[in-house]
Amino acid sequence: MASTKNEVSSLTKEKLVEMLEKMLVIRHFEEASIKAYQQKKIAGFLHTYIGQEAVGVGTLAHKLPQDSVVTTYRCHGLYLALGGNPKAGMAELFGRITGCARGKGGSMHFFSKEHNFLGGHGIVGGQFGVGIGAAFKSNYDEDNAVSMIFFGDGATVQGTLHESMNLAALWDLPAIFICEDNQYGMGTACTRAIANTDIASKAEAYGIKGYTLNGMDLHEVHDRMGEIIKEVRATRRPVLIHMKTYRYFGHSVSDAGLYRTKDEVDSWKAKDPIQVISRGLIESKGLSEDEFKNLQKKIKSQVQEAVDFADESPEPPIEELTQHVYMDEAGNP
Amino acid sequence: MAVMEMKEAINQALKEEMIRDEKVFILGEEVAEYNGAYKVTKGLLDHFGPKRVIDTPISETGFTGLAVGAAMMGLRPVVEFMSFNFSFVAFDQIISNAAKMYYMSGGLFNIPMVMRGPNGAGPRVSSQHSHNVESLYAHFPGLRVMSPSNPADAKGMLKSAIRCNDPVIFLENELAYSLKGEVPDGDNLVPIGKGDIKREGTDVTIIAWSRMMSLAKAAAEELAKEGIHAELLDPRTLKPLDMPLIAASVKKTNRVVVVEEGHYFCGLGSQVAESIYRDLFDYLDAPIQRIAQGENPMPYAANLEAATLPSVEKIVMAAKQAAYRA
Numbered sequence: 004m005a006s007t008k009n010e011v012s013s014l015t016k017e018k019l020v021e022m023l024e025k026m027l028v029i030r031h032f033e034e035a036s037i038k039a040y041q042q043k044k045i046a047g048f049l050h051t052y053i054g055q056e057a058v059g060v061g062t063l064a065h066k067l068p069q070d071s072v073v074t075t076y077r078c079h080g081l082y083l084a085l086g087g088n089p090k091a092g093m094a095e096l097f098g099r100i101t102g103c104a105r106g107k108g109g110s111m112h113f114f115s116k117e118h119n120f121l122g123g124h125g126i127v128g129g130q131f132g133v134g135i136g137a138a139f140k141s142n143y144d145e146d147n148a149v150s151m152i153f154f155g156d157g158a159t160v161q162g163t164l165h166e167s168m169n170l171a172a173l174w175d176l177p178a179i180f181i182c183e184d185n186q187y188g189m190g191t192a193c194t195r196a197i198a199n200t201d202i203a204s205k206a207e208a209y210g211i212k213g214y215t216l217n218g219m220d221l222h223e224v225h226d227r228m229g230e231i232i233k234e235v236r237a238t239r240r241p242v243l244i245h246m247k248t249y250r251y252f253g254h255s256v257s258d259a260g261l262y263r264t265k266d267e268v269d270s271w272k273a274k275d276p277i278q279v280i281s282r283g284l285i286e287s288k289g290l291s292e293d294e295f296k297n298l299q300k301k302i303k304s305q306v307q308e309a310v311d312f313a314d315e316s317p318e319p320p321i322e323e324l325t326q327h328v329y330m331d332e333a334g335n336p
Numbered sequence: 337m338a339v340m341e342m343k344e345a346i347n348q349a350l351k352e353e354m355i356r357d358e359k360v361f362i363l364g365e366e367v368a369e370y371n372g373a374y375k376v377t378k379g380l381l382d383h384f385g386p387k388r389v390i391d392t393p394i395s396e397t398g399f400t401g402l403a404v405g406a407a408m409m410g411l412r413p414v415v416e417f418m419s420f421n422f423s424f425v426a427f428d429q430i431i432s433n434a435a436k437m438y439y440m441s442g443g444l445f446n447i448p449m450v451m452r453g454p455n456g457a458g459p460r461v462s463s464q465h466s467h468n469v470e471s472l473y474a475h476f477p478g479l480r481v482m483s484p485s486n487p488a489d490a491k492g493m494l495k496s497a498i499r500c501n502d503p504v505i506f507l508e509n510e511l512a513y514s515l516k517g518e519v520p521d522g523d524n525l526v527p528i529g530k531g532d533i534k535r536e537g538t539d540v541t542i543i544a545w546s547r548m549m550s551l552a553k554a555a556a557e558e559l560a561k562e563g564i565h566a567e568l569l570d571p572r573t574l575k576p577l578d579m580p581l582i583a584a585s586v587k588k589t590n591r592v593v594v595v596e597e598g599h600y601f602c603g604l605g606s607q608v609a610e611s612i613y614r615d616l617f618d619y620l621d622a623p624i625q626r627i628a629q630g631e632n633p634m635p636y637a638a639n640l641e642a643a644t645l646p647s648v649e650k651i652v653m654a655a656k657q658a659a660y661r662a
Contacts, residue, residue: 071409105442114441121408122441126432132401133433139402140409143361143387150405166398173393327443328477330501331528 013226016288022064022221023280024298026056029080030277031306032089036079036096036110039310040256045096049110052080054251057276058183059084061224062151065232069146071119071137073130074153076111077183077250078123081153085118089309099316106319107327127188128161130154131180135167138176142239149177149235157188159202171241172209178241179232183218185250190262206243218248219274337520343376343513345487346452349494350377350414352523354384357412360498363390363399364416364453373418374454374513400426400451404433407449407503414498417453420469420507434503435478450497452506455483456547456597457634457645459511466634468598470545473505474575474607480528481574483507485549487517489572492526500528509547531578533585537567540655541585543608544595545570548646552595555651564659574604582608583616590621591658595646600628625654 014022033051040049052059055077063084066072074081082092087103095102096110104114111125121137124130134152141148158164159182171178182202186193193200206213214231217223224246235242249271253260260268284290340348354360366373368381368391381389392399396417403413417423423430430451438446457466474481480502484490490508497504534549535556544552549570556566569585571578586592592612594605609624630644656662 073405102442104440104444107442108440112440114444116444119409121405121445122437124433126428129401129428129432132398132403132429133405133408135398136402136405136407137409138405140406140411143406143411163397163401166395167401169393170395170398170402327439327441329480330438330443330446 013222016284016290019280019284019288020290020298022060022225023277023284024302025060025084026277026280027299027302028089028305029056029059029083031302032079032083032092032309035306035310036093037252037256039096044314045110047109048076049096049256050077050254051250051252051256052077054271054275055183055185055218055248056080057221057224058181058218058246058248061221062181062228064225065229066151067148069119069141069148070151071121071134071148072151072153073121073134073137074123075127075130075155075158076123076125077155078111078113082113082115082120085115085120087113087115087118087120089306090312093309093313094316097313097316098318099313100319100323101312101316105323107323128154128158128163131163131167135171135176135178138171138178138241139174141177142175147236149179149232151179151181153181153183155188156182156184156186156193156202157191157196159205160197168205168209168211168241168243172211175239176241177235177239179235180241180243182243182245183248184245185248187254187262189254190258192262202245203243211241211243213243213245215245215247218246219271219276221276221280337518339516340487340519341513342487342490342508342515342517343374345491345519346376346494346508347378347380348519349491349498350380351383353495353498354380354388359410359412360414361388361390361411362414362416363392363403365392365394365418367391367416372416374510376508376513377416396422396425397429400429401433403449404429404437404447407447408437408445412448412498414450414452417451419458419465419510420453420455421465421467423451423469430473430479431476435476438502439478446501447503448501449503450494450506451503452494453508454510454513455507456509457511457641460636460638460641462636463633468596468629469505470507470574470596471598471602471604471607474604479503479505479575481505481507482528482572483546483574484572485512485534485546485570486515488519489526489532489570491519492524493572495523496525496528507546512547512550515550526572529573529576529578531569531571531573531581533567533581534570535566535568537565537589539565539589540591540593540659541567541569541589542593542595542651542655543569543571543582545572545574546597548595548597551646551648552651554648555655558648558652559655562661564655564661566655577608577611579611579615582612586612586616587619590619592620593625593627593651593654593658595627595651597646598629600626600631603628622658622660625658627651627654
């Protein structure tokens with residue numbers, strides 16, 4: 004674990020509060036989704052982002068409108084960090100027509116056109132090609148964008164990562180490969196799945212730069228990713244980032260987490276980015292306890308509004324079943 | 337009207353569409369400097385440069401996935417598989433990503449992308465290089481599947497495929513790349529989903545596509561000598577099928593033979609037959625006959641290869657059976 008920069012604040016109070024707010028939205032949204040799942044309002048798979056908030060929020064603080072983002076089935080956090088509407092997100096989980104994918108994608112397939120959010124993807128490693136394709140488009144159109152490709156530690160041993168890093172390095176594609184190493188691929192510890200767990204070192208094989216960051220440390224993620232993204236935007240050379248982080252809950256809601264100890268989980272929770280940042284803001288940036296409580300209250304009610312919105316939204320009309328299979332009618336053009 | 341080979345017609349379609357729309361680009365193994373493994377992309381690198389005609393490493397998953405992402409962001413990639421046998425390496429990208437993206441994103445991201453290359457048996461290339469993939473890809477909603485039987489269709493169909501806003505599987509055939517035919521001048525489009533009657537007849541409808549249409553034509557000549565007038569129907573687009581055209585022909589002949597190069601079990605011909613039984617049962621005077629490849633991997637030995645593939649003789653026999661003239 005890299006040394007923590009959490010206590011050393013280089014960011015303004017306003018910027019920190021903005022990012023804290025995003026992390027809180029994610030945290031409360033995910034907690035509400037677990038509750039709704041237990042109430043059987045949500046079904047299927049549900050993979051929460053709780054614990055990993057600093058990675059998404061710290062990185063996406065640097066996203067420009069033309070940049071694109073793609074990720075795994077653990078996609079709610081990035082969608083919200085990008086500014087995706089919590090109402091449309093929750094409605095998607097509820098399978099309603101007002102969802103961000105009209106109730107047809109579900110938990111694993113959030114999308115947002117306005118943010119170039121190219122989806123949550125359900126097949127481990129399936130999103131790499133999509134990500135380098137977006138980077139290819141940036142070069143094709145010379146639009147100065149970068150493509151941020153998020154994936155889990157489990158995907159580092161899929162061939163698709165290696166094919167995609169090779170193509171990105173070969174063709175100078177501005178792809179930022181961001182491994183959210185939450186220590187487990189489903190229930191298998193990364194040490195039981197990955198021959199070389201120094202993930203950043205895999206960059207060397209493709210002649211690109213690799214970095215290891217403390218994904219629990221919002222300052223480190225924010226500051227270092229700011230530098231790295233700026234560099235990729237200029238050089239068009241891909242990079243590989245190893246973010247060390249942790250998910251507090253199981254792989255999905257059906258996972259009881261029997262493969263890890265309470266002590267281990269608690270040791271990571273002690274570094275919780277929301278607690279660290281809020282404490283830092285209160286102790287050294289002049290945020291009052293009341294202001295923080297009000298912030299939490301505001302976000303809780305915002306999330307409750309999203310739950311109510313989802314609950315009250317209608318299911319997709321039956322005609323929706325056969326819509327969006329094809330864009331063109333047969334016979335066209 | 338110029339006479340040209342199938343590969344030249346496909347080349348013209350690519351070139352004309354790339355001139356028409358700068359979002360169209362080609363990528364694949366050996367498509368640029370080598371001018372294409374079968375010379376389909378000959379001259380395109382010289383004309384359009386390396387930005388739009390791109391040699392890839394042997395990395396089907398990587399470059400097919402890249403094309404999906406580029407298509408989501410608004411480009412119009414044409415992926416060449418040196419052979420559709422290699423598309424299996426990219427199967428997840430084709431099925432889980434290209435075919436499903438528009439639907440699972442609730443209509444936010446469509447995939448205007450063509451995947452093309454030779455399908456079916458090459459000459460004596462054994463088990464791993466002789467697959468027919470139409471029934472596989474036609475199974476999945478979200479994909480369109482097209483397969484031309486002559487140069488004019490190849491050009492007009494590929495132009496439509498490139499302009500289509502959905503992913504298209506475009507199946508060519510190595511053994512038909514040198515097939516010659518007249519190709520109309522100008523910007524002629526063959527619409528997706530429109531089949532064609534290649535020969536009029538009254539006694540039996542033979543439905544065949546791609547290289548099998550050449551065999552069906554030879555079979556029709558043989559049958560004519562015996563007074564059996566076969567109607568040859570080329571669906572051209574295999575998904576969606578042109579059921580109105582098939583219905584009109586079946587209502588005329590009341591007898592059907594379906595010919596495909598792929599294996600018998602779950603072959604596309606079984607779907608064609610089922611669609612006819614479902615919609616046109618009362619018009620049939622005989623059971624539908626199917627000709628397909630045997631239920632074994634493709635062997636290398638010449639006699640075994642010939643034995644497992646459809647042939648003119650097999651089609652003639654099937655037509656006679658359908659016409660109760662066997």
